[in-house]
Each structure stands twice: as structure tokens, then as C-alpha cells.
Amino acid sequence: MTTIPAALEGKIVLPGDQRYRLLRSTYTTVASPAAVLLPEDTAEVAAALRFAREQGLPLSVRSGGHGLSGRSTNDGGVVIDLSEMNRVEVIDRAARIVRVEAGARWAQVAQALAPYGLAISSGDHGNVGAGGLATGGGIGWLVRRYGLTIDHIRAAEVVLADGTVVRADAEHEPDLLWVVRGAGGGAGIVTAFEIEAIELREVGYAQIAVQVDRRGRALRQWADYLAEAPRELSTAVTLLPQGRSLVASITAVVATDDERQVVAAIEPLLRIGTTLGRQAQLAPYPALVSTAHLHANVGQQPSTTTNGLLTAMTGDDAAAITAAAAGPHQPLIQLRSLGGAVDDVPADATAFAHRRHGTMVVATTFPPQGGRALDAAWRPLAERVDGAYVNFESRPDKAAFERIYPGATGDRVRRLWNRYDPDGIFRGPWEA
Template sequence: MTSPAALRGRIVVPGDDRYHLLRSTYTTVARPAAVLLPENAEEVVAALRHAREQGLPLSVRSGGHGLSGRSSNDGGVVIDLSAMNRVEVLDRAARIVRVEAGARWAQVAQALAPYGLAISSGDHGNVGVGGLATGGGIGWLVRRYGLTIDHIRAAEVVLADGTVVRADADHEPDLLWAVRGAGSGVGIVVAFEIEAIELRDIGYAQIAVEVDRGGRALRRWADYLAEAPRELSTAVTLLPHGRSLVASITAVVATADERRVRAAVEPLLRIGNTLDQHAQLAPYPALVSTAHLHANVGQQPSTTTNGLLTGMTDEDAAAIVAAAGGRHQALINMRSVGGAVNDVPADATAYAHRHQGTLVVATAFPPQRGVALDAAWRPLADRVEGAYVGFESRPGESAFERVYPGATGDRVRRLWKRYDPDGVFQALWRLP
């Protein structure tokens, strides 16, 4: 493969010592023909032009944590943005931060900590900025801060024809709308300007609660979160516990005030039989630590789907327990949303799910695959609505319609066609 001058030394092919660390994603072992490593927007343009000239499948990667595995491929070209990882505070008074798409969220948290700033950004420091910040961003501060996309004020985008465009409220507002939730289909977003929040330390609690077969503990968790202080965000993982289940609850309170942390967390201790608990104050970067940073080499193969609940009925809770404890035993995670997420109008961004309170995620691991996941998910399939693109590993028309329902999906399709008429960035969705 001939190297353009702008990318000399930054095209990695099989046989290169770097190839085994760059070819795959977190969930999928891949074998691309080449991985391109641009260091600035001009080199992204050169990389895109080079990739298109080869006539091979194209993937774009920031962190490579994406559960679908779409940020790499077999036999094609990968544009890897990991060298574009700079984080800069542009305006401390306005809390505007410029973050390049190849940074990982641990690096962002570490860079912002000296300024007393933070951005809610997923739940693992190894996740790349670009993938999360173009899909939504359900993080540890989600009920207080909202989605990551809700605070993107501008984006720098390389379009399919090689044009570099700034999208903000006054310039290309339609492009900014699409970037915030459906950005993977309009171009390569190389940098974001994001409004951060003032935050240094947070309250952190880990609680284990026994879950009865009827799921009453889960119903109480959801009922409490619907009324809880917005400072509180939680994630729940359901795990086997003898002949029942245990809910492992991670609770994050966006304040360093111990009294408010205690008041927010204590009701969680009353939703069921508490097996274990501990709480502490910690700096925000401890949640998305630099210790999380690692190469992605396909170490966690999985198949994932998800949906949202507005409230949680007794029947919903029982269905969740059935999915987690049934014969197929999917791993079930739940995240509290609502709060600040639902302050944003449903048509303000390409993420339209602005009235629900709970995100339910189901994952199957080998040797189980999609058929087993679908069987485990069946009790919930007709109870949930919508989907979050970050936790949907099987792209296609059905997934698209759940992620981008109704008028939102119609607008996404129109804008993808406008900004990428040849479908360079949408091929993996397999849309008609």
C-alpha cells in the first residue's frame, strides 16, 4: 500500500510491531489491511482520501471500546484517531473545553482535575471520546449533568469529501444536531468544544442488595431514583447469588458534602436485604481512572442489546429478573437516567429518548451469541422502548429504528444523506 507523504510512518500494516495493538476493538478481533494514525485534521483528510482511493471497507476509531466492533474491520482500512488526544481549557470562566476525539475519558478527567472541572462521560476511563460523544454519553453524573452530547457547543468535522467544517449554533446547526447522537454517519468528528461543570470530589458508594424473584427490590430502586436528588446517579449489575440474584449498585453523588451524600445514598439501603455496603469521598478522576487505560485486543467478546423504561412496574421488574436469572442468563445492567437528561426537548438532538427513567442493558458472552441473547431478552422486548446506540452491538435497520425513532430517524437519514451522499460512513448500518 503506497503511503501518501502526509502519513509517512503512520500507516500500520500486518507485520508492523504496532499492528497487534491497533487492529482490534475491545469486543472484536479484527484483521484490517491497514490502520492509519493521523495527528491533526489535515492528516485526517489525507487518511480519508487515501482510504477512499483504496476502495476498501472503512472504519473510524477513537478509543476502540465500541461494543459493536464497527470501529475496526477485516480487510479494510481503519482511521485511528488515538494520536489526536489533546485536551485544552479554552475559557475557564465559561467552562468551555476543547477535547480531541482520540482522547480517552481518563485522560480528559485527569487534564480537567487541576481546574476543578469535569465532564460526565461514560463509566470507564478507557472509553474513547469520539465514539461516546457522538452517540450520547450516559455517565456517572448523568442525572445531574445530562448526556455528554447535551453540553457539546461545537464540533470540528471532516466530511466525506474532505471538507473540514466547524459546526455550532450559528454555523452548520443541522450538522451539530446530527453530531449530538448520530455523529458516526455524517463524517469524522475530530474535536469537540464541551461545556464542563464545576466538580472536584464526589461521593461514591458500593452496595450489594439481595433481589427477590419478583424483583421488588428493583422496583423500589427505580421508584426511589424517580424522586431522588439529581446529584445521585446509579448503575446496577445483577449477579447470581445462590438460588437468587444480588444487585451490585454503584451510586455516585455529585457533591463533596458528606451530609448530602449520606442523605442521597441511605434510601438505597432500604430497597431490600443489604448484604454489603461501603461509601467514601473521592476525586472524580478516580471513577474514570488512568489505571483503566489499556490496548483493545478483542479481550471481551460479547453481544449486547438494550432498551429504556419510563417507569418500572412490578411486571417490568419481574421480567428483568427473568432475563437475568433464566436459562440463558444474560448479564443485566441498569442505569438510572432521567433528571437532567429529560430537561432537554426530544427534538433538540439526535438522541430522542427524553422521558424515560431507566436504561436496561443485556449482554451475552461466548459461547452464547445473539440467539441466546434474544431468548433471554424476550421477556423485556415488548416492555422497553427505544435504544441507546452505545449499547447496541448489532447494527441494522431494526436497531436504527429503535435508536432513532420516528421523526428523529427521518431527520437523521436526511442529514446523513446530505453530508455523506455516497454513504461512506453508513455502510455498516446496512440501511436500505
């Protein structure tokens, strides 16, 4: 390697360093990079990027390392790890504007905002990094009440491919702000966001287990109810084979501390099938993305994941989903409710174009099964879904790009990636 810049002294972790074991990998992928750089501010990120480019090695950027594609590490290259940049600051309480550095985990964000009575919809696990989620979209526990995380990003601090530091907001570099909100990983290194939070302290939280029929009637009822449900309600459903039947494990979050509203929102979910168990409570929002979730990512969960979106779920769609969940490959099938506040934003306002969909369908296989098994299980669903979400796609290739960024959105993403990163150093395997 070339001479280490003074700004990075002591902040380069090489194989043999005792820290390397905890920094080499991601949640899904074990790797062996030549070096991991740990900048502590934006100027050091710029220095790290210049240093990494001088090496002529593969480059990865990591905020939390929870990304399913494993792209935030590599073999034999350089990783710029933003985990030391994890500060969270309320910069305007009246306007609810919060500055979040990209290396913060959402558990840290929720904990920092709780004393102010504020919250940001922030994925579904406290260990997820702010940077990865907030540049890809942000489907979380408050999605139908709050919308996507990107819908509330008012400004971003970005280090471009040439090391230039730029502020992107509505008046300065609005094109950069547009692409950061949904396709930011190909434009530069976002080091901090200014995000508008909402007033929220407690939420209703319920866990419901329901036996569902294999013809999909229960899933259809779930989707039909969510299409009309109050937007305070967001749900996630995991389908689990059990003998000759399926069990739907439903997590329901109601973004209010009004117990009557919570009960009224959750009660229809108990009627979609035979209820096997239920529990509900009011809880502080940080309990959903708890600091207990925080852990090092050491490749502990290898998996292959893909997803697609449904505008409305037909009976045939629901039957195909249950058939896939119970089929020979038995992928883990999860459903996330969309709609509500997501629909309030025009399709061309951000790089996330999928604004009229009610459900996200996610399928995952685990070793020893891999991509072929997932493809076989997904094939009957692929013709039914429309579009995809970047943060639940393990294989970011050209075909995935077309699904995630369709039509005019994809054309604009390509143009802006080429403008801000003409050498394609952040684009990786997209081949866009």
C-alpha cells in the same frame, strides 16, 4: 496500495509492523485490517480519509475502540485510528469551555480537567474514547446531574466524506451539529469537540450489594426512588445470580462533596433489600474513570449486547427483568438510572430523542453464548422497553436504527446522513 501521501509517511501501520498487534482489534472484536492510519491532526485525518477512499476498501473510524459493535475495525480494509489526537485544553475557564480531541480517552480528559476543578460526564470507564461516546449520547456517572455528554457540546470539528473540514456550531452548520450530537458516526469524522464542563472536584461514591427478590419488588423500589431522588445521584445496577436468589451490585455516585448530601442520597438504597455489604467515600471525580483503566484493545472481551429504555418501571417490568437475569441463558443484566438533567433537554434538540425515560436496561451474553441466546433472553423484555441507546447495541442494523432513532428523529438523521455523506461510506451496516 497507491502512493502514500507525504502527510501520512510513517503513520500507516501494516501487518508485520510491531505496532499492528495492538492496533488491529477493538475491545470486543479481533480483526485483520489491511492498514491502520494514525493521523495526528485534522488535516492529516482529511488526508487519511482521501487515501482510504482511493483504496476502495472497507473503512472504519476509531476513537478509542471500546465500542461494543466492533465497527471501528474490519477485515481487509482501512482503519483511521484517532488515538494520536488526544489533546485536552481548557479554552475558556470562565465559561468552562473545554476542547477535547476525539482520540482522547475519558481518563485523560478527567485528569486534564481536575486541576481546574472541572468535569464532564464521561461514560463509566476511563478507557472509553471521547469520540465514540460523545457522538452517540454519553450516559455516565454524572448523567442525572449533568445530562448526556452531547447536551453540552457547543461545537465540533468534522471531516466530511469528501475531505472537507467543517466547524459545526449554533451559527455554522447547525444541522451538522444536531446530527453529531447522537448520530455523529454516520455523518463524518468528528476530530474535536468544544464541551461545556461543570464545576466539580469530589463526588460521593458508594458500592452496595443487596439481595433482591425474584418478583422484582426491590428493583421496583430502586426505580421508584430514583424517579424522585436528588439529581446529584446517578446509579448503575448489575444483577448477579447467587444460588436461588439474585444480588444487585449497586454503584452510586453523588455529584457533590457535601457528606450530608451524600449520606442522605445513598441511605434509601440500603432499604430496597437485604444489604450484604456497603462502602462509601468521597473521591476525586477522576478516580471513577481512572488512568489505571487505560489499556490496549485486543479483542479481550467478545460479547453481544442490546438494550432498551423504560419510562417508568412497573411491577411486571421488574419481575420480567429479574426473570431474565435468573433464566436459563443468564445474560448479564445491568440497569442505568436516567432522568434528572437528561429530561431538561427537548426531545428534538439532539439526535438522542429519549428524554422521558427513567431506566436503561442492558443485556449482554458472552461466549460460548451469542446472539441467539441473547435474543431468547431478551424476548420477554423487548415488548416492555421503548427505544434504545446506540452505544449499548452490538448489532447496528435497520431494526436497531428504528429503535434508537424513532419517528421524526430517524427521518431527520437519514436526511442529514444522506446530505453530508451521500455515498454512505460512514453508514456501514445501518442500512438506514
